[in-house]
Amino acid sequence: xxxxxxxxxxxxxxxxxxxxxxxxxxxxxxxxxxxxxxxxxxxxxxxxxxxxxxxxxxxxxxxxxxxxxxxxxxxxxxxxxxxxxxxxxxxxxxxxxxxxxxxxxxxxxxxxxxxxxxxxxxxxxxxxxxxxxxxxxxxxxxxxxxxxxxxxxxxxxxxxxxxxxxxxxxxxxxxxxxxxxxxxxxxxxxxxxxxxxxxxxxxxxxxxxxxxxxxxxxxxxxxxxxxxxxxxx
Numbered sequence: 069x070x071x072x073x074x075x076x077x078x079x080x081x082x083x084x085x086x087x088x089x090x091x092x093x094x095x096x097x098x099x100x101x102x103x104x105x106x107x108x109x110x111x112x113x114x115x116x117x118x119x120x121x122x123x124x125x126x127x128x129x130x131x132x133x134x135x136x137x138x139x140x141x142x143x144x145x146x147x148x149x150x151x152x153x154x155x156x157x158x159x160x161x162x163x164x165x166x167x168x169x170x171x172x173x174x175x176x177x178x179x180x181x182x183x184x185x186x187x188x189x190x191x192x193x194x195x196x197x198x199x200x201x202x203x204x205x206x207x208x209x210x211x212x213x214x215x216x217x218x219x220x221x222x223x224x225x226x227x228x229x230x231x232x233x234x235x236x237x238x239x240x241x242x243x244x245x246x247x248x249x250x251x252x253x254x255x256x257x258x259x260x261x262x263x264x265x266x267x268x269x270x271x272x273x274x275x276x277x278x279x280x281x282x283x284x285x286x287x288x289x290x291x292x293x294x295x296x297x298x299x300x301x
Contacts, residue, residue, distance in 0.1 A: 072135060073100040075166035076215070077157075079147060079184035080110040081125035081139070082243045086268055087215035088170060089132060089236035090229025091286050096133040097232070103136040104129065105160050107184055108144040115255045116245030128242040131235060136164070147183040149190055155201060157191035162204040173214040173221065173289065181217050213288045220271060223287025225294065230283040233272065240265050 074095060078084040084092070084104050092102050106125065109118045116124075122139070129137040140156045147153060161169070171188040172181040194200045196208035213225065229236065244251045249261040269284075276285040 070101070070135070070164070072103045072164040072166045074102040074168045074170065075105060075161070075164055076103070076170040077105050077107065077172075077184070077188055079107050079172065079178075079180040080113070080144070081106045081121050082110075082128070082240070082246055083172065083181065083217050084170070084215070085128055085132075085236070085239045085243070087172070087217050088286050088288070089128075089239045090232040090272070090284065091215075091227045092132050092134070093232040093235040093239075094227065094229055101135040102132075103134055103138070103164060103166075105157075106137070106139040107142045107147060107157070107187075108180075109139055109141055110144055112144040113246070114258050115252065115261070120245050121243075124243045124245060128239040131239045131242060145180060147180060147187050149187050153187055154191050154194060157188060158195045158201055159204060161191065161195040161209065162201075162207045165207045166209060168211045168213065169209045170213050170215050170288070173216050173219070175219060175221055176216075177218045185214070211290075212292075213290050215286070215288055220275070220287060221289075223275065223289055225288040225290065226275065226279055226285050227288070228276070228279050228282045228284075229272065229286050230276070233269070233284040236272075237265065237269070240268070 076084045096102050110121050111118050142153050172185045174185040176182055196206050198206040246260045249255050272284040275287050276282040279285050
């Protein structure tokens with residue numbers, strides 16, 4: 069078992085990249101071990117296949133330089149708060165013992181993202197209970213942050229990703245089946261095929277206005293107070 073500095077969870081392959089690929093690239097370059105865990109294989113997606121989506125996720129992972137990427141294979145469109153789903157996530161958290169976990173923001177137009185956020189909150193709580201799945205050592209994640217996918221709502225933390233947005237774009241372009249209507253003759257129009265990457269870019273440019281000399285930024289929030297030192301960045 070190798071511990072991770074950062075573990076980001078997404079309901080589907082591409083969720084994490086949309087929300088925080090620049091932040092991931094930045095921390096990988098700084099030498100941190102970063103992993104992504106996709107809860108589902110996105111088998112209900114309108115475009116592409118499970119096999120193709122897994123190949124695209126592997127390509128995006130290589131672009132970002134991830135230390136590990138896993139997929140729990142939970143049922144797409146059925147991320148219920150149940151024993152099996154909970155156990156799978158708790159096992160992942162305890163296996164990698166991350167210092168920081170990122171999960172989807174609790175408000176989003178896609179119900180899977182909302183449900184994933186709720187399920188992950190429950191699993192994070194259970195992961196620290198030593199009598200829950202006692203065969204694995206309990207792990208209390210020190211920091212939990214929420215990233216945005218489709219909807220931005222009052223970010224309280226910002227990360228300048230100006231030097232890494234080209235890497236973020238490359239990671240998103242790896243998911244051609246999702247963002248390019250011409251990828252397959254059977255592709256259908258979805259919100260993702262209608263200039264979605266351009267919209268993500270515009271969003272990150274807009275967020276950068278809050279930071280001095282920044283061109284692109286990613287926003288996050290937390291439900292707990294964020295402790296800082298006033299004289300360090």
